[in-house]
Amino acid sequence: MERKKFLKSLVLAGAAGTVLASCANTEKEIKNMETSDGFKAGYIFHSVYFWLKDGIQEKEEKDFLNFFEILKKVPGVESCHIGKPAGTNARDVVDNSFSYHVMLTFSSLEAITAYEVHPDHLAGIDQYSKYWKQVEVRDTVLS
Missing domain, CATH: 3.30.70.100 (Alpha-Beta Plaits)
Structure with missing residues (x-):
């Protein structure tokens, strides 16, 4: 039973890591986006x-x-x-x-x-x- 809980938490941690990584990538992509006016994130x-x-x-x-x-x-x-x-x-x-x-x-x-x-x-x-x-x-x- 303990092994099952351990494996389940590994899967959840992996899924959470994937979600967080994809959010970080999206935020990074947004920061590097340029508008049609030439303005970038941070303007x-x-x-x-x-x-x-x-x-x-x-x-x-x-x-x-x-x-x-x-x-x-x-x-x-x-x-x-x-x-x-x-x-x-x-x-x-x-x-x-x-x-x-x-x-x-x-x-x-x-x-x-x-x-x-x-x-x-x-x-x-x-x-x-x-x-x-x-x-x-x-x-x-x-x-």
Whole structure:
């Protein structure tokens, strides 16, 4: 009977090892995958949503857009995409109340960490924050 239990635990351990190895391989394959945009696992998507102040003038809004020109030139920024809310159907899970969205991409956590304290980034915030009433940031690392 003891031998039967021993053999059964060997089979279970072998099966568990196979499953774990296949999961590790899958995770490794995912980390080495590249998207059609050329982004790999480990890339950071830095999404920033801006709500501009009520009553902002057209001239002020155009000036605000210069902020993005500064940001995309900060070392470490791989790409910069700027947009406004899409006219998608209203749903409980959709928030189209923001004024602008910028998505910056970085190749690593080190790159975005350097960006966060870069003098041009900080100076841009100081110069253009007078135009917004709210900002929300969502950072995502690709896996």
